[in-house]
Amino acid sequence: EKEKKEKKERKEITPEEIMKPYGVSVDNIDDDEVRVLTKENLYDTLLSLAAPVRQLRLDNSEKEDRESGRRVVIGMVGYPNVGKSSTINVLYGSKKVAVAATPGKTKHFQTLFIGEDIFLCDCPGLVFPSFISTKADMICNGLLPIDQMRDHRPPISLVCQRVSRESLEHVYNIAIPKPAPHLPPDTIPSPDDLLNSYARARGHMSVQGRPDESRAARIILKDFVNGKILSVVPPPILMNGLDAHGLQKLTKDFNLIGTKPAPIEDQDKEKKRKNRLLNQQRGQRQYTDEDEMDRMVRLDSVGHHQGGKRGGKNFVQNKNSNKPWLEMKRAQKAQKRAKKKR
Numbered sequence: 001e002k003e004k005k006e007k008k009e010r011k012e013i014t015p016e017e018i019m020k021p022y023g024v025s026v027d028n029i030d031d032d033e034v035r036v037l038t039k040e041n042l043y044d045t046l047l048s049l050a051a052p053v054r055q056l057r058l059d060n061s062e063k064e065d066r067e068s069g070r071r072v073v074i075g076m077v078g079y080p081n082v083g084k085s086s087t088i089n090v091l092y093g094s095k096k097v098a099v100a101a102t103p104g105k106t107k108h109f110q111t112l113f114i115g116e117d118i119f120l121c122d123c124p125g126l127v128f129p130s131f132i133s134t135k136a137d138m139i140c141n142g143l144l145p146i147d148q149m150r151d152h153r154p155p156i157s158l159v160c161q162r163v164s165r166e167s168l169e170h171v172y173n174i175a176i177p178k179p180a181p182h183l184p185p186d187t188i189p190s191p192d193d194l195l196n197s198y199a200r201a202r203g204h205m206s207v208q209g210r211p212d213e214s215r216a217a218r219i220i221l222k223d224f225v226n227g228k229i230l231s232v233v234p235p236p237i238l239m240n241g242l243d244a245h246g247l248q249k250l251t252k253d254f255n256l257i258g259t260k261p262a263p264i265e266d267q268d269k270e271k272k273r274k275n276r277l278l279n280q281q282r283g284q285r286q287y288t289d290e291d292e293m294d295r296m297v298r299l300d301s302v303g304h305h306q307g308g309k310r311g312g313k314n315f316v317q318n319k320n321s322n323k324p325w326l327e328m329k330r331a332q333k334a335q336k337r338a339k340k341k342r
Contacts, residue, residue, distance in 0.1 A: 039090055043114075046074055046091075050118055073111075073119040080125025081142050088112065088120055097122050142225040152217035156191040159224050162231040165189050171229055174201045194220070 050072040076084035085097045110122040136154035138144045174197045179187035199211030206212045223229050
C-alpha cells in the first residue's frame with residue numbers, strides 16, 4: 001500500500017518536460033548526420049563506398065589484373081568496444097566473429113567475404129592516446145576493461161565530476177556525506193565519500209572491517225559505462241546558453257526518469273548500519289581466532305617439549321607455557337565434556 005501511495009504521489013517526468021524550460025522540443029530536433037541504418041542500408045552504403053575505389057583500380061590496372069582489382073577491402077577500425085565486430089555480424093545475419101561487452105575481445109586480424117567483390121576486415125581495437133588525455137577517461141568511456149584497472153580513484157573522480165551528488169544518491173539510494181559548512185552546497189563529492197557510502201549501504205566490507213572501495217568502484221564504473229548512471233551532454237543548440245549548473249540540473253533530471261525516488265537516510269540510521277556491519281566482521285574474526293586456537297591445542301597435545309638448564313638445575317618446559325589462553329581453552333573443553341557426561 002505504501003508503494004502504491006508513493007506511485008500516485010510521484011509525477012512521472014518525460015524528456016519533453018525536461019527540455020521545455022530550455023525552449024527545445026524533442027520532436028523538432030533533427031540532425032541529418034545521425035541516421036539509423038538497417039542491414040540493407042548499411043550494405044548499400046558499403047557498395048557505394050567501394051564503387052569509386054573499384055573503378056580507380058580498373059582504370060589503372062592491366063587486363064590480367066582486372067579480376068583482382070574488382071575486390072575491395074573494407075576495414076573495421078576504431079576504438080575498442082564500439083561495435084566493429086557486431087556490425088560484421090549484422091551484415092552477415094549470423095555470428096561470424098566473437099563479440100563481448102568487455103573491451104579487447106577481438107585480438108587477431110580477421111578477413112571475411114561479403115558478396116563477390118568485398119572483403120570485410122575485423123581489426124582489434126586501437127587506442128589513440130593523442131585524442132584522450134588520461135587512462136581514467138578511457139576507462140569511463142569503456143575503452144579499457146574495468147576489471148583490469150589498478151587505480152580506481154581517478155575514474156571515480158571523473159564520475160563525481162560528471163554526475164551530480166543528488167543523482168548518485170537517487171540512483172543508489174545512499175546518503176553521501178554533506179560538504180563542510182564553509183563550502184557551497186553543490187560541492188563535488190570526493191571519491192572516498194562516494195565509495196564509502198556505497199560500500200556501507202551494500203555491505204561490501206573488507207576483512208579488516210573497512211569499506212571495500214575497490215569493489216564498490218568497479219560496480220559504479222560498470223554502471224556508468226552501461227548507462228545506469230547518466231552523464232548528459234546537451235545538443236549543440238544548447239551548449240552556448242547552458243552553464244555548469246544547468247548541465248548538472250539536466251543530468252539530475254534525466255537520472256530521475258523511470259527511477260524510484262531515494263529517501264536520504266539520516267545520520268542515526270547510517271551509524272546503526274555501520275555498527276551492525278562492524279559487529280558482523282568482528283564475529284567473523286572471532287570465529288577465525290577460535291579455529292586457530294583449536295589448531296594450536298591439537299599441536300600442544302602432541303607434546304612438544306624441550307629441555308634446558310636454569311640456575312644449574314635441569315627442567316622441562318612446554319613451548320606453549322607462555323600462552324595462557326590455551327589453558328582457558330582446555331578448561332572450557334573440560335567443562336563441555338563434563339556436561340555431556342551428566
